[in-house]
Amino acid sequence: MKIGKRYKLESDSINITLYERRVNKETKKEYWTTLAYFAIPKNALKFLVDHKLREGGFKDLETITKQQDEIYELIKNLHIKS
Numbered sequence: 001m002k003i004g005k006r007y008k009l010e011s012d013s014i015n016i017t018l019y020e021r022r023v024n025k026e027t028k029k030e031y032w033t034t035l036a037y038f039a040i041p042k043n044a045l046k047f048l049v050d051h052k053l054r055e056g057g058f059k060d061l062e063t064i065t066k067q068q069d070e071i072y073e074l075i076k077n078l079h080i081k082s
Contacts, residue, residue, distance in 0.1 A: 004074045008032065009044055018044045045075055 002008045008019050016039070019032040035051065038044040052071050053064065 001078065003048065003078065007035075007048060007074070009041065015039070016041055016044050018048060048074075 001010075006021050008021075010017050010019065015037040017037055018035045020035050021030055022033050023030050036044070036047055038047065049068075049071050053067055055067075
């Protein structure tokens with residue numbers, strides 16, 4: 001399941017894996033790298049929120065708020081059934 005253009009979740013019989021899309025600087029080829037493994041999807045989404053906020057650098061409250069809005073939009077577009 002893709003989460004925006006940069007992240008995706010995949011599962012097997014044991015784990016849910018969160019991947020991040022990256023681009024090789026030399027070859028310009030895209031590839032997916034593993035960020036973390038989880039037992040349940042909720043924990044993967046919590047991790048993604050923390051990851052994105054840390055990535056933003058906590059420069060100021062406006063930056064953090066924009067990052068949060070971006071993350072919430074990604075999650076909202078997942079169409080998760082309760």
